[in-house]
Amino acid sequence: MIQETIVITENAAGEPHVAPMGIHAAGDEFIILPFRPSTTLDNIIETKVATINYTDDVRVFAGCLTNHHDWVLEKAQKISGHTLQNTLAHCEVKLTHIDDDTVRPKLYCQAVHRVNHQPFAGFNRAQFSVLEAAILLSRIDRISPAKINTELEYLYIGFHKTAGVKEKQAWSWITHAIEQKLREKK
Template sequence: MIQETLVTTINLQGDTHIAPMGVHVEQDQYIILPFRPSTTLDNLLVNKTAVINYCDDVRIFAGCLTGRRDWPLLPAQQVAGYYLADTLAHTELQLVRIEDDDTRPKLFCRAVHTVNHKPFQGFNRAQYSVLEAAILISRLDRLPGEKIQAELDYLRIGLDKTAGERERQAWDWLMAAIEQHRRGVQV
């Protein structure tokens, strides 16, 4: 199973990096597969720890992909690192082993601590639309423009029917990033 999460890691200076990432969960292990080059990969290899954040605020997913990475953090309790202050739950991880790969290494981790902070109230279709659009944004250089536009047109239906203020804001950030990409401007 792949869970769409926000992974936080720290570098040697203690600076936190937040990255939207699909984490593979197989029984009692968590597998993180960052593409090279990757700040998440670099940080995990140096510190051997990460925190998975289970969050329903899709602005954080969209924000991380559009240069908005300044989200409130709190210190992790069992590993070196931080978790998002607005997360529903978080799991602190320890790196156990690595299957190296030139493109996308597999980082096998085990949970050392999990905390539930607040109840999950359910997703709406707009949240799904923003998450899927965020995944498309992360692949702008790998997918044809027609495919991206067709998917966005479909995702827009759910967004228009169910979005609240947070989802609309996140969607607007993503659409601005696509427009910048089309014009050849770095995000």
């Protein structure tokens, strides 16, 4: 199964880097698949560790793609790294091996420590809409403007009916960034 998570890595100087990543998860085994070039990739190769953060605050996903980076981090517990404050849960992982590729290497990781911080509060359609819109933004150069607008119109239905304050802020960051990129494309 692929889970949409926030992967936090750090470079050799200890500077953290926060990025949304869809990771493959099977028990204690994870595969992180960054497209080159990627700071996440460089950091994991350098330090051999990462944290996988499970959050329902979709502003973190939207913020990473739109330069809103004000997320409070905490020290990880068993590895040298950071976790998101207010995450529902996190898992600290170590790199076991790499299946290298010029486009999208596979980073095989093993869980070393898991912590549940807060209960899962249930599915929310607006959160789904924000995640899908964020993915559209991250692929904007490869998708036609007509398809982006059609997909946004559909995603807006569930968003509009169910969004709370966090989802509204995240949606606004993403849709403004998409509008700006589409204007630049013209």
